[in-house]
Amino acid sequence: xxxxxxxxxxxxxxxxxxxxxxxxxxxxxxxxxxxxxxxxxxxxxxxxxxxxxxxxxxxxxxxxxxxxxxxxxxxxxxxxxxxxxxxxxxxxxxxxxxxxxxxxxxxxxxxx
Amino acid sequence: xxxxxxxxxxxxxxxxxxxxxxxxxxxxxxxxxxxxxxxxxxxxxxxxxxxxxxxxxxxxxxxxxxxxxxxxxxxxxxxxxxxxxxxxxxxxxxxxxxxxxxxxxxxxxxxxxxx
Numbered sequence: 379x380x381x382x383x384x385x386x387x388x389x390x391x392x393x394x395x396x397x398x399x400x401x402x403x404x405x406x407x408x409x410x411x412x413x414x415x416x417x418x419x420x421x422x423x424x425x426x427x428x429x430x431x432x433x434x435x436x437x438x439x440x441x442x443x444x445x446x447x448x449x450x451x452x453x454x455x456x457x458x459x460x461x462x463x464x465x466x467x468x469x470x471x472x473x474x475x476x477x478x479x480x481x482x483x484x485x486x487x488x489x490x
Numbered sequence: 491x492x493x494x495x496x497x498x499x500x501x502x503x504x505x506x507x508x509x510x511x512x513x514x515x516x517x518x519x520x521x522x523x524x525x526x527x528x529x530x531x532x533x534x535x536x537x538x539x540x541x542x543x544x545x546x547x548x549x550x551x552x553x554x555x556x557x558x559x560x561x562x563x564x565x566x567x568x569x570x571x572x573x574x575x576x577x578x579x580x581x582x583x584x585x586x587x588x589x590x591x592x593x594x595x596x597x598x599x600x601x602x603x604x605x
Binding site: 412414419420421422423424427467469473476477478479480481482483 | 533538545588593596598
């Protein structure tokens with residue numbers, strides 16, 4: 379029973395264009411949402427987060443959007459760069475702490 | 491500027507042996523989390539500890555697995571009598587607290603292989 383779903387296993391984007399990664403969740407009690415980036419043989423690296431009281435958070439090239447009514451989270455990367463090529467995981471938690479529940483990941487490939 | 495340190499990076503054990511995985515959190519972090527990633531899957535929560543206390547072990551298998559985070563020294567994830575299905579990457583994360591502006595930061599993992 380997957381509580382957090384990333385329905386696209388992979389995404390390919392041209393350098394300079396926008397990358398949009400999507401994540402859906404099932405439980406309206408989740409109140410803290412994060413995106414992590416992972417390279418092979420390394421641990422996940424924290425990118426950006428958003429709490430349920432907001433619907434948008436921006437940090438440089440990265441913007442996270444939260445649609446609570448649709449239980450949908452997205453990460454926009456613009457402009458995309460070849461170094462952004464990695465697996466991206468969304469993660470959620472409730473009570474704003476404690477364990478994270480991860481999606482299965484989306485592998486992003488940014489082509490020069 | 492040490493991040494979360496895990497060792498060993500790779501660990502090979504034969505079925506029936508014990509595996510001990512160590513995690514030193516980031517400086518100043520007192521919250522530690524263990525996750526497991528099986529091949530072709532996302533990370534799955536195992537246990538959350540705060541110095542000397544287990545806060546949430548809802549993801550830990552009921553048998554053979556234990557975790558501790560003593561007052562001094564690293565957090566240890568211990569797997570007794572390992573089986574082939576324990577082969578996975580085990581990641582440790584730490585955080586300063588559990589508020590929304592204190593995300594979890596991960597180590598590079600221990601890759602456990604069972605022969």
